[in-house]
Amino acid sequence: SGPDVGALIQPGVSCEEGQLLSRLMRGLGSPHIDHRLDVLDFADAPVVQAFELSAAKLQKVQAALLVGSDLRHEIPLVNHRLHQAAKNGARVYALNPAHFDANFNLTSEVVVAPQQLVDRLAALVRVASERDHAPQIGSELRDRVAAATPHDGDREWVEALARAEHAVIMLGHVAAQHPQASWLRALLRYLATVTGAAFDELPLGANDLGLARAGVLPGQDGLHARSMLTAPRQAYLLYNAELEDFADSRAALRALCSAELVVAFSAFANERLREVADVLLPIGLLPEVDATLVNLDGMVQQVASAARLPGAARPGWRVLRALGEQLKLPGFGFTQLEELLGELHPMLEQAVATGQGLAKFAWPTAGLVRLATRPIYRSDPVLRRCEALARHPLSRPAEVVMHADDLAALLGLQDGAAAQVDGVTLPVRADSRVPLGTAWIESHHPETLTLPEYGQVLTISKV
Structure with a gap:
């Protein structure tokens, strides 16, 4: 009990489970609880907000800017809306750390290495700040924006957003997971203010908004x-989360292995989880339990169970209620889910404010820097086990993708060869979509769990 316990929750679980986990941790005397497992930069205490421009209205925009987003792989339904807008003549611009395969034509795209993304966006913001009646840039951003060099075409991007009756700026998963996500978020908010565009940040988990509101x-x-991993706790509650779900899986593995006690609530008992967990409690998945979620527009939604629970599994809320009652903690005296919902629903209608602050992150000055993106069908435990989706053309194996010039000049390797990457053997593929100095390796694969995280230098050599 007390501050030596930390709770790490997969961001797709229900609001009911999230609220009971929050009560459990408070009852144990620990403030350490979080669902933002796939985040590296916490400088601005990021809490994803409901879309300013609702998903239904995205197809009516005349201009859009995507920053750090492989939208087709991140939230396909949102991508479909923007695809419709593009077909209707919307101008869609993208600033990314690699060329992602959109299934519609972009008006313009700029690709820079991950370590250049903030400065390239700052150049765009500098152009916007020179518009008539533009508000003053905050002191924390001013020097970086002033030092940025605008490029040809930047003014076109800004004016397209400003002229449009309906425009949206979207911060994607690749940006939200970036080591300097706080800078990207602050710059985009200023750009949205100047141009009058809505600012929509894509949630990283299916119930990001709901879990934040549920406490x-x-x-x-x-x-x-992230701090619970770099300053390890003596004990952890791991709720429906696997090592693949962490932005820094290597740190998660170290922390969990060093803990005196790990209690894992999970629908799956894979080999890695068995290695780190002292206690495994089987719980149901969303399709198997009644649940409440909050969607990206901030709308509360109810989900009814559609399948029987297998074996000894029980709804997570029942397991947590029984545990809280056994420990004689306050807030666990109810017997029916409806009693909990009566207390929970008012909380889910209230947005949780995000914070302010900018990351102090020093980029490596040499070497190949890792770009880590989430595969479309590996973002949660259920998707990772779906064999049909694993065979889908959009699913790719764990591999190192880099520019052909880097492959030849730095490593002397040919396309398709095998390479040793920080102790892991992976195939290497040459692709001009990746900027120089960057090694693109998708996360959430079991083969990549022990690799350095997004933004770190990789040690790559011939096998």
Whole structure:
């Protein structure tokens, strides 16, 4: 009990489970609870907000800017809406750390290495700040924006957003997981203010908004998910989360292995989980339990169970209620889910404010820097086990993708060869979509769990 315990929750679980986990941790005297497992930069205490421009209205925009987004792989339904807008003549611009395969024509795209993404966006913001009646840039951003050099075409991007009756700026998963996501978020918010565009940040998990509103965030003096791994706890509650779900899987593996006690609530008992968990409690998945979620527009939604629970599995809320009752903690005296919902629903209607602050992150000055993106069909435990989706053409194996010039000049390797990447053997593929100095390796694969995280230098050599 106490601050030596930390709770790490997969961001797709229900609001009911999230609220009970929050009560459990408060009852144990620990403020350390978080669902933002796939985040590296916590400088601005990021809490994803409901879309300013609803998903239904995205297909009516006349201009859109995507930053750090492989939208087709991140939220396909949102991508479909923007695809419709593009077909209707919308101008869609993209700033990315690699060329992602959109299934519609972009008006213009700029690709820079991950370590150049903030400065390239700052150049765009500098152009916007020179518009008539543009508000003053905040002091924390001013020097970086002033030092940025605008490029040809930047003014066109800004004016297209400003002229449009309906425009949206979207911060994608690749940006939200970036080591300097706080900078990208602050710059885009200013750009949205100047141009009058809506600002929509894509949630990283299916129930990101709901869990934040249900209280699955650090309490006073509490540690966020990344700090719970870099300053390991003596005990962890791991809720429906696997090592693949963490932005820094290597740190997660170290922390869990060093803990005195790990209690894992899970629908699956894979080999890795068995290695780190001292106690495994089987729980149901979303299709098997009644649940409440909050969608990306901030709308509360109810889900009814559609399948029987297998074996000894029980709905997560029942397992948590029984545990809280056994420990004689307050807030666990109910017997029916409806009693909990009566207390929970008012919370789910209230947005949780995000914070301010900018990351102090030093990029490596040499070497190949890792770009880590989430595969479309590996973002949660259920998708990772779906064999049909694993065979889908959009599913790719774990591999190292880099520019052909880097492959030849730095490594002397040919396309298709095998390479040793920080102790892991992976195939290497040459692709001009990747900028120089970058090694693109998707996360959430079991083969990549022990690799350095997004933004770190990789040690790559011939096998």
